[in-house]
Amino acid sequence: MRRALVAALVSTAISLVIAAPGLALAAEPKAQVQGELDRGLRAAIQRAVGVSKAKPESRVDARRRAREAGESAIAVLRSEGYYDYVIETDVGEGDTPAAIVRITPGPRSIIGKVVVTWDGPSPDPATAMAATKALALASGAPGRSADVLAAEGRVEATLRTRGYADAATHPRQVVVDHIAHTLTPTYHFSAGELVHLGGLNVVSQGRTKQSWIASLAPWKKGDVYDPAKVAKLEQRLRDAGVFNSVTVALAPADQSAGGLRPVVVSLGDRPPHTIELGAGYSSGSYPTTQTGAGIEYSTGGGGAGIDAKWILYNRLGQADSITVTGRLAQIQQKLDGELDLPDWKRADQILRVGADVFADDTNAYDDDGIGARASVERHYTKTTYITYGGAIDVVDTRESTAINANGIAVGENLKLAIFSLIGQFALDRSDDPLNPTRGWRATLEADPTYVTGDRMLPYLKLTGQVSGYLPLGQDASTVLAARVKLGSIVGGDIPDVPADRRFFAGGGGSVRGFNYQGIGPQLADGTPLGGVSLFETSFEVRQRLNGPLSLAGFVDAGSLGPTPAPDFSHPEVGVGVGVRYDLGFGPIRLDIATPVTRRKGDPLLQLYISIGQSF
Numbered sequence: 001m002r003r004a005l006v007a008a009l010v011s012t013a014i015s016l017v018i019a020a021p022g023l024a025l026a027a028e029p030k031a032q033v034q035g036e037l038d039r040g041l042r043a044a045i046q047r048a049v050g051v052s053k054a055k056p057e058s059r060v061d062a063r064r065r066a067r068e069a070g071e072s073a074i075a076v077l078r079s080e081g082y083y084d085y086v087i088e089t090d091v092g093e094g095d096t097p098a099a100i101v102r103i104t105p106g107p108r109s110i111i112g113k114v115v116v117t118w119d120g121p122s123p124d125p126a127t128a129m130a131a132t133k134a135l136a137l138a139s140g141a142p143g144r145s146a147d148v149l150a151a152e153g154r155v156e157a158t159l160r161t162r163g164y165a166d167a168a169t170h171p172r173q174v175v176v177d178h179i180a181h182t183l184t185p186t187y188h189f190s191a192g193e194l195v196h197l198g199g200l201n202v203v204s205q206g207r208t209k210q211s212w213i214a215s216l217a218p219w220k221k222g223d224v225y226d227p228a229k230v231a232k233l234e235q236r237l238r239d240a241g242v243f244n245s246v247t248v249a250l251a252p253a254d255q256s257a258g259g260l261r262p263v264v265v266s267l268g269d270r271p272p273h274t275i276e277l278g279a280g281y282s283s284g285s286y287p288t289t290q291t292g293a294g295i296e297y298s299t300g301g302g303g304a305g306i307d308a309k310w311i312l313y314n315r316l317g318q319a320d321s322i323t324v325t326g327r328l329a330q331i332q333q334k335l336d337g338e339l340d341l342p343d344w345k346r347a348d349q350i351l352r353v354g355a356d357v358f359a360d361d362t363n364a365y366d367d368d369g370i371g372a373r374a375s376v377e378r379h380y381t382k383t384t385y386i387t388y389g390g391a392i393d394v395v396d397t398r399e400s401t402a403i404n405a406n407g408i409a410v411g412e413n414l415k416l417a418i419f420s421l422i423g424q425f426a427l428d429r430s431d432d433p434l435n436p437t438r439g440w441r442a443t444l445e446a447d448p449t450y451v452t453g454d455r456m457l458p459y460l461k462l463t464g465q466v467s468g469y470l471p472l473g474q475d476a477s478t479v480l481a482a483r484v485k486l487g488s489i490v491g492g493d494i495p496d497v498p499a500d501r502r503f504f505a506g507g508g509g510s511v512r513g514f515n516y517q518g519i520g521p522q523l524a525d526g527t528p529l530g531g532v533s534l535f536e537t538s539f540e541v542r543q544r545l546n547g548p549l550s551l552a553g554f555v556d557a558g559s560l561g562p563t564p565a566p567d568f569s570h571p572e573v574g575v576g577v578g579v580r581y582d583l584g585f586g587p588i589r590l591d592i593a594t595p596v597t598r599r600k601g602d603p604l605l606q607l608y609i610s611i612g613q614s615f
Contacts, residue, residue: 027051031069031099032092041080041105048072055096062091065099073103081108081143081183083176109143112182116155116189119170123191127162131189134158143183148174152187159191163224165250165261166192193253195225198260201251206243206269209317213237213265216347222260225250230263237267239382240319240342244268270313278307305329319343334358350377352389364517364528365499369395375422383428393418399499403524416453416498423447430469434586434612437476440468451498459492461501463534467615479542483615487534488564494532502530503560506572508608509615510536511558513574513593515603520560520572526601531560535568538615548582554614556593572597578608586612 030052033045049069056062066089077085084106092098114137122128134154137147152169159167170188177184197219202210216236218229234248245268251261305328312322320341327334338354345351352375359368375389395418400411423446430439444464451457467483487503494502505511506518517528536558544550556574561567576593591608598604608614 027053028055030065031101033069033073033101033103035103035105037103037105041076041082044080045073045076045103048076049101056091056099059091059097062097062099063089066091066101069099069101073101077103077105079145081110081145082106083109083143083183084178084181107181109176109181109183111137111139111141111143112177112180112184113139115184115186117186119188119190121191121193123159123162123164124194127159127164127191130162131155131158135187137185143176148172148183148185151185155187155189159189160225160227163194163196163226164191165195165225165227166190166253168192195250195261196259197221197223197225198257198262201262201264202267203264204267204269206267207314207317208267208269208319212318212343216343217263218347225261233263233265236343236347237265237319242270242313242319242321244270272314273310273312276307276309276311279305305332316341331361332359344376348379350379351375352377360500362517363515363526364502364504364530365397365399367395367397367500369393371395373422383426383433385426387422387424387426389422391420391422393420395498395500397498397500399495400523400527401495409523409525409527412454412495414454414498416451416455418498418501419450419452421448430467432586435582436469436481436613437479438469438471440466442466449501451501455496455498457492457496459497460490461487462490463487477544479540481538481540481542481613481615483536483538485534485536486566488566489532490564492532494529494562497532499530502532503534504528504530505534505536505558505560507606508610511556511572511574512554512576512591512608512614513556513595513603513606514572515606518602519558521562531562531567533561533564533566535559535561535566535571537571540614542580542613548587550580550582550587552578552580552591554578554591554593576606580613583611589613 028051029046030050033042033049037045049072052065056065070087070089073087074085077083082105086104086106088102090100090102092100114135116132116135118128123131134157135151136154137151141147152172156167156169168190170190172188173186175184175186176182198221200210200214200217202208202213216233218232219226223229230248230250234246237243237246237248245266247264247266249264251264253261255262308326310324314320315322318341320339323336323338323340325334325336325338334356335358336354336356338352341351343349353373355370355372357370360366371391371393373389373391375387377385377387379385393416395414395416397414397416398411399414400409402410404410424443425445426441426443428439428441430436430441442465445462447461449459449461451459463485464487465483465485467481470480472478472480489497489503504517505520506514507516511519517530520531521529523529536556538554538556540552540554542550542552554576557571559567559569559571573596574593575596576591578589578591580587580589589608589610589612591614593606593608594604595602
């Protein structure tokens with residue numbers, strides 16, 4: 001595989017090297033640019049003149065090209081502040097004469113006095129001063145026409161930012177003094193009235209409550225208009241995820257009432273509900289696993305399942321969503337309901353309330369029970385947030401603790417009530433959620449837990465993960481990716497910590513090449529025991545090929561420990577290769593992995609399919 005990849009890359013590189021000279025010779029400048037010009041100016045004029053794949057067909061054609069090149073050169077010269085230029089066009093000798101444009105740029109004009117004139121009432125003194133400062137045209141600076149035009153736009157933007165929503169520009173006057181070689185612009189602006197914001201006019205056929213929308217507005221009635229705040233309200237409504245269309249704009253001036261201008265909010269609701277279906281097969285006797293990139297299905301041992309989601313939108317008129325999820329699989333059955341309230345109590349804060357009925361049948365334990373949870377997710381950016389909340393589960397757990405003299409696993413049947421607090425911090429500085437090529441991510445979680453019932457135990461479960469992405473080359477065609485995950489349970493040992501609350505490792509999203517729960521200490525019959533500490537790490541080299549295809553090579557390692565301190569001494573290692581196909585929004589991934597530190601009962605190969613990178 002490695003030789004084939006290297007050969008393909010070398011072949012592609014050689015082809016590009018061979019093809020590049022041909023491409024360079026296939027086109028030549030439409031006209032020769034002659035004259036005493038500095039390097040930057042000459043390059044800009046040559047780009048404006050352009051290239052042609054064919055030589056002039058006649059002298060008439062050459063004269064036409066020279067004339068067009070002269071016009072292009074004039075545009076560049078004026079844009080750079082050269083107004084006293086001399087342009088001469090000519091054609092060469094011979095049967096296929098070249099088009100020639102000779103340029104004498106002359107002295108570069110500089111900015112003279114800049115004049116700002118207010119048509120109508122002028123703005124308040126502070127705003128007028130800010131507008132003048134926004135011009136950023138210093139006397140003596142090069143008289144580039146692009147700078148003159150850009151200054152006009154900056155002033156209008158400054159006026160609107162400071163509350164003059166109806167600010168407008170009028171035709172400017174620019175005088176070029178060909179003797180003094182100066183350029184004197186006179187700008188004309190109308191500021192209009194200072195606008196103060198009023199209430200909201202909501203245009204919608206849906207259920208959304210106007211009071212909820214008003215709670216998202218980042219201004220108070222009577223505040224001075226700020227376009228950034230109006231845009232912020234529109235962004236918050238878009239992020240709610242229950243609208244097909246969102247438009248937020250200041251009402252026209254004739255709709256002002258009492259000196260206040262309302263803001264018009266137009267909403268188009270999405271369909272009131274959606275249904276999502278999914279199915280998977282796993283030949284490794286472990287369930288589908290939720291990874292950071294999406295749902296992952298792994299093959300290698302014996303299990304099939306289906307998933308269904310029914311999502312109701314905006315039933316409470318607060319951009320809420322109600323999600324009912326059902327899962328039916330050989331090793332997991334679950335019915336879950338969750339209510340999500342975005343911007344709850346304050347902007348950028350989500351309340352999640354849910355409950356579920358579940359049953360699991362894994363190699364390590366069997367359990368069934370019911371649970372309820374509530375959490376608040378406070379966002380500082382889209383990818384940086386904290387989560388805090390709590391959960392309670394009433395569980396009937398069956399776990400193996402030893403092998404008797406007859407070689408049969410024996411254990412306990414526990415009826416437990418488990419109370420947990422949830423605290424999580426997530427920070428994402430990568431460039432893409434499904435296919436990162438640069439940056440890093442970090443998550444930390446602390447879950448204080450109290451177990452009561454047939455077993456009494458308080459403990460603290462801690463987990464943290466950091467991943468990083470390093471691109472090689474300007475096009476990031478090669479990406480080095482790495483992650484490290486650590487976990488620790490403080491205040492509990494095995495077997496005191498219930499089996500379904502311990503750390504397990506192996507499988508997709510963990511250490512590829514091994515079965516789900518396939519790493520760590522086991523009983524004599526292969527039953528996983530789990531650990532009270534966790535160590536996982538992964539390293540990948542991702543190489544983009546032609547088109548949407550990419551290849552990856554990876555090494556995963558992990559271990560479980562019997563003490564709260566993670567055990568780094570004897571990690572289990574898996575290696576593999578994979579193919580990625582870019583779907584536009586993210587890659588679909590197929591990985592094949594094998595365990596390097598293979599024990600009895602471990603699979604020879606494992607196959608993983610998912611959407612998004614493994615981390």
